[in-house]
Amino acid sequence: xxxxxxxxxxxxxxxxxxxxxxxxxxxxxxxxxxxxxxxxxxxxxxxxxxxxxxxxxxxxxxxxxxxxxxxxxxxxxxxxxxxxxxxxxxxxxxxxxxxxxxxxxxxxxxxxxxxxxxxxxxxxxxxxxxxxxxxxxxxxxxxxxxxxxxxxxxxxxxxxxxxxxxxxxxxxxx
Numbered sequence: 001x002x003x004x005x006x007x008x009x010x011x012x013x014x015x016x017x018x019x020x021x022x023x024x025x026x027x028x029x030x031x032x033x034x035x036x037x038x039x040x041x042x043x044x045x046x047x048x049x050x051x052x053x054x055x056x057x058x059x060x061x062x063x064x065x066x067x068x069x070x071x072x073x074x075x076x077x078x079x080x081x082x083x084x085x086x087x088x089x090x091x092x093x094x095x096x097x098x099x100x101x102x103x104x105x106x107x108x109x110x111x112x113x114x115x116x117x118x119x120x121x122x123x124x125x126x127x128x129x130x131x132x133x134x135x136x137x138x139x140x141x142x143x144x145x146x147x148x149x150x151x152x153x154x155x156x157x158x159x160x161x162x163x164x165x166x167x168x169x170x171x172x173x174x
Contacts (some may be wrong), residue, residue: 026053053157081094
C-alpha cells in the first residue's frame, strides 16, 4: 500500500507509483546471508557477489583475492552482529562465533572494526566475555585494517550506517 505522497501524477490525472527499491547494500545483504549458510553454501552466488562488489568499488579484485583478504569472514560476523545472532554458522551464540572469528590470526586485523560494530549494533555483551577480551588484547599488537584498503572501502559501501553521524557508538566501559 502507498500513500498519496508517494504517488506521481501524470498529465492524464491518473496517479502511478514507482516501486521502491532497496539500496544496493541492503540487497547485497539479502543475497549474501543465504548464500553463506553453512548447510546450504552457494559458492557460485558468493563468487558473483564478490565480483559485483569489485565492480561497485571499481577494483579488479577477484573472489579469491577477497577470500585471501578474509572479507567473507568479516561480512559474516558483521551481519551476525547486526542481526544479534549467528547467521552463517551452526554456532548457537555470538560468543562462539566471535571467538572463532577472532581466533583466526588472519582476522585479528579486523579487531577494531569488530569491536566498533559490536557496540554499534548493541552487542556489547560479546565484548565482555573473557575469551573475547583476551583475543582483543592480543589484537592490540596486530596492525589493524587501514582506511583506504579495498576491504575498508567495501565495509564503508556495505555498512554506510556505521559512518552515520546520527548515531555514535557507545563509549567503552573502563
